[in-house]
Amino acid sequence: MVELRVRKYQTSVEEIWHEGGPTGERPLRRACALAVITNPFAGSYHADLLPFMEVLKPLGLDLARRLIAALGGDAKVVEGYGKGAIVGEAGEIEHGALWHAPGGYGMRELLGGAKAIVPSTKKLGGPGTRLDVPLTHINASYVRSHFDSMEVGIADAPRSSELLLALVMSTGPRIHARVGGLRADEIKGEDGLR
Amino acid sequence: MKSRIRKIVTFLEETLSEQGQPVDPPARRAAAVAVIENPYAGVYQQDLSILVDIGEELGQLLAERAVAALGIAGQQVESYGKAAAVGEAGELEHAAAILHPKLGTPFRKVLGKGAALIPSSKKRGGLGVVLDIPLGHKDAAYVRSHFDGMEVRINDAPRAKEIMVALAVTSCGRPLPRVGGLTKDQIQGLDGLR
Numbered sequence: 277m278v279e280l281r282v283r284k285y286q287t288s289v290e291e292i293w294h295e296g297g298p299t300g301e302r303p304l305r306r307a308c309a310l311a312v313i314t315n316p317f318a319g320s321y322h323a324d325l326l327p328f329m330e331v332l333k334p335l336g337l338d339l340a341r342r343l344i345a346a347l348g349g350d351a352k353v354v355e356g357y358g359k360g361a362i363v364g365e366a367g368e369i370e371h372g373a374l375w376h377a378p379g380g381y382g383m384r385e386l387l388g389g390a391k392a393i394v395p396s397t398k399k400l401g402g403p404g405t406r407l408d409v410p411l412t413h414i415n416a417s418y419v420r421s422h423f424d425s426m427e428v429g430i431a432d433a434p435r436s437s438e439l440l441l442a443l444v445m446s447t448g449p450r451i452h453a454r455v456g457g458l459r460a461d462e463i464k465g466e467d468g469l470r
Numbered sequence: 471m472k473s474r475i476r477k478i479v480t481f482l483e484e485t486l487s488e489q490g491q492p493v494d495p496p497a498r499r500a501a502a503v504a505v506i507e508n509p510y511a512g513v514y515q516q517d518l519s520i521l522v523d524i525g526e527e528l529g530q531l532l533a534e535r536a537v538a539a540l541g542i543a544g545q546q547v548e549s550y551g552k553a554a555a556v557g558e559a560g561e562l563e564h565a566a567a568i569l570h571p572k573l574g575t576p577f578r579k580v581l582g583k584g585a586a587l588i589p590s591s592k593k594r595g596g597l598g599v600v601l602d603i604p605l606g607h608k609d610a611a612y613v614r615s616h617f618d619g620m621e622v623r624i625n626d627a628p629r630a631k632e633i634m635v636a637l638a639v640t641s642c643g644r645p646l647p648r649v650g651g652l653t654k655d656q657i658q659g660l661d662g663l664r
Contacts (some may be wrong), residue, residue: 284496285484287539290624292477303477346482346539406625427625430483431600 278316280331283438285339286310286430287346297452305353305447307346308409308428309339310440318366318437329374332441336375336382339443344386347447351386355460356422356446359383360409361398364434372398375441383443390414391468403432409444413460417469420457421449473524474507476632478532479624480539488645497645501603501622501638502535504528511559511631521567525635528568530576532637537580540639545582547639548654549616552577553591553603554635557628565592568635577637578608585662586611598625603638609659614651615643 289307293299313335316328344351359379361372380394395410395417406429413419426444434440449460464470485497506528509520537544552573554565569590578584589604589611600623607613620638628634643654658664 281487283485283487285486286481287484288479288481289539290477290479293475295476299474346480429623431621 278328278331280335281314283312283314284433285342287342289346290426292451295451300451304449304451305347306411306424306426306444307343308426308442308444309342309346310428310430310442311335311339312430312433312438312440315364315367315371315437315439317371318364325370325374329377332374332378333381335441336378337385339441340382340386343443343445347445351388353447354387354445355413355448356411356424357383357390357394357414358409358411358425358444359394359396360407360428360442362405362407362434362440363398363400364436364438365400365402366436367400367439369398369400371439379441379443383445387414391465392417393468401434403435405429407442409442411444411446415465415468416458416463418458419460419463420455421453421459422446424450472520472527473504476505476507477627478535479503480535481622482539483620485645491646493645498540498641499620499638500536500539501620501636502532502539503622503624503634503636504532505624505627506633506635508557508560508564508631508633510564511557518563518567521564522571525568526572526576528635529573530580532635533577533580536637536639540641542641544580546641547581548607548642549605549618549640550577550581550584550608551589551603551605551620551638552636553601554633555592555599555601555628556594557630557632558594558596559630560594560633562592562594564633568633581608584608585659587662595628597627597629598623599628601634601636603636605638605640607654609662610652610657611663612652613643613654613657614649615647615653618644
């Protein structure tokens with residue numbers, strides 16, 4: 277079994293008070309937790325990638341815990357989530373896809389019953405590559421006020437044989453959300469969509 | 471508050487290994503960045519005292535945020551730095567007014583001490599501009615292991631009429647320092663230099 281080797285973590289929190297409109301009573305907060313790990317498959321083709329998904333599960337939990345801690349420690353404040361991966365140049369995009377299950381698992385474990393699919397994105401890139409990680413409501417993907425994204429990246433990662441794995445959470449709608457659509461207080465919560 | 475803050479972003483970096491060598495305890499750096507309105511955007515203003523006061527206010531607020539992100543007591547912080555990026559309708563002197571006259575005193579108060587000059591950098595730039603915050607030991611500027619820098623970037627700042635103000639603090643020097651010079655256990659702590 278290949279082991280998990282983390283070179284570094286980065287956590288960042290954005291606290292948004294206004295976007296040109298009125299300053300609200302509470303800010304919108306968006307946070308990301310990133311881990312830079314060794315890509316055990318870098319440089320050659322491996323047919324069987326699945327065992328590494330199990331290895332990544334504790335990291336999914338670890339990053340989700342870091343996120344909730346960065347947002348103040350209470351999982352109940354989390355309303356939106358997303359995930360992403362940047363694969364260093366000696367890897368392939370399929371290696372980034374290994375993050376889908378463990379990343380989603382880690383967040384769902386801690387958020388308790390989040391129903392919506394976790395939106396995601398991934399790409400290949402060098403150190404300093406930026407990734408726009410999509411965010412949607414944790415219980416109903418169609419909640420329009422919560423369609424958002426957070427740009428993440430680390431100046432010195434991913435190196436060629438590394439993976440940069442990202443989880444992102446937000447605490448509410450866009451700061452001046454006003455383009456209609458399904459609202460959070462209208463969620464039925466049956467299918468993860470509405 | 472004198473500053474009209476649009477957003478505050480905090481960053482925490484934790485490095486666990488470098489070139490395959492473990493970094494134990496992990497090297498931790500944190501930064502807190504405020505995006506504020508520039509009251510003098512687009513005009514030449516001789517008296518910059520409002521910005522000087524904003525610097526004093528942010529010196530405390532951002533120092534508290536950065537130390538909280540680092541998760542240690544202020545007294546345990548080893549190195550520090552500051553930087554600002556002025557949006558295109560401002561001038562470099564606006565960054566200087568925030569950073570230099572009054573920001574240091576409340577920053578040092580949060581850390582309990584800080585005999586050394588706070589290393590700084592400033593620039594003008596557009597959205598997503600990269601700020602490299604220089605870092606130096608807070609009690610003795612010549613401690614070679616603590617000469618470092620931390621990159622911060624916010625994809626949607628600074629707008630033309632905004633200023634980004636950043637403070638950084640660390641729990642240590644570079645991950646695996648080995649280029650000699652003054653070490654932290656040799657600090658005399660009298661003049662802020664050695």
